Amino acid sequence: MEQLESAPSNIVVSTVLLSKPGIIVSVAFTGFAGIVVAAKGLPSLSLIVLTILALLLSAAGSAILNNVLDKQIDLLMNRLSKRAQALEVVGEKTAVLIASLFILISLFISFYYLNYIVALLIIAAILSYTLLYTLYLKRSSPYGTILGGLPGALPVLIGYAAIQPNIALDGYILFAFMMLWQPPHFWALAQKYKLDYKKAGVPVMPVAMGAKFTNIMILIYSISLLPLSLSFWFLGYTSAYFAILAIIFGGYFEYVIIKSTMTNSGYGKAFATSIFYMLGIMAALILDLSFNSGNTLVTALSFH
Secondary structure (H helix, E strand, C coil), X not given: CCCCCCXXXXXXXXXXXXXXXXXXXXHHHHHHHHHHHHHCCCCCHHHHHHXXXXXXXXXXXXXXXXXXXXHHHHHHCHHHHHHHHHHHHHCHHHHHHHHHHHHHHHHHHHHXXXXXXXXXXXXXXXXXXXXXXXXXXXXXXXXXXXXXXXXXXXXHHHHHHHHCXXXXXXXXXXXXXXXXXXXXXXXXXXXXXXXXHHHHCCCCHHHHHCXXXXXXXXXXXXXXXXHHHHHHHHCCCCCHHHHHHHHHHHHHXXXXXXXXXXXXXXXXXXXXXXXHHHHHHHHHHHHHHHHXXXXXXXXXXXXX
């Protein structure tokens, strides 16, 4: 998930900017959804806090490393110029040290307080983002976003594994939803900033394959999301209340996507709507499973 940044002013603000706060908050929220899906409600508050902290630190560390590795590309893109400025304020060596510290603390929490499956999944998320996607897929193929969605989808499995290391079907459905959601989400952004990516020499789909082909791909992927989200209801994991919300959120999301792709415009709105759609589905899952299990946040705070 990409985002727009504001100008950095000092080393603290710059470090926060490099950590991509909007993205890491989304990572924490999807990880929380994974926790709730695995627990069929809310587990102890301490387990939630430890898992979210591990996710936040690992995601922030990965994001900072991504900025260091993508420095030359960011300098060529107007949209990301503030990110490049933030890196200058912090310094590359300091940025790497901060990122490494965040990642080490995250892995310590995972191994010591959670379980080794969580730690391994966090390592996989870090490597797939910093090495597989940033250094290879992003630079080599217009289809890189498809597999490049892996680090953005793994947080749901990390949250799930913190509760249940033996991941079941509902965990994989949530993972598949995140994998299928990310390509149209990013392609909408790539359509909006196609000239920026072209200037930087990044072969995103609109640059390499054209707007029409990209729009077809956006439609194909976006259409798959509604039935996939409804599978939680079909398979008996959630109530009809979740299904109703999924249909409402999915219907509006698809309306915006179809309108955007048919008119070849409004990609900024499509991008923003995709974020709200994903967060809406995660929130609907959290609320439905929490209240149906009877284990609400008040219960978690009171009895654990």
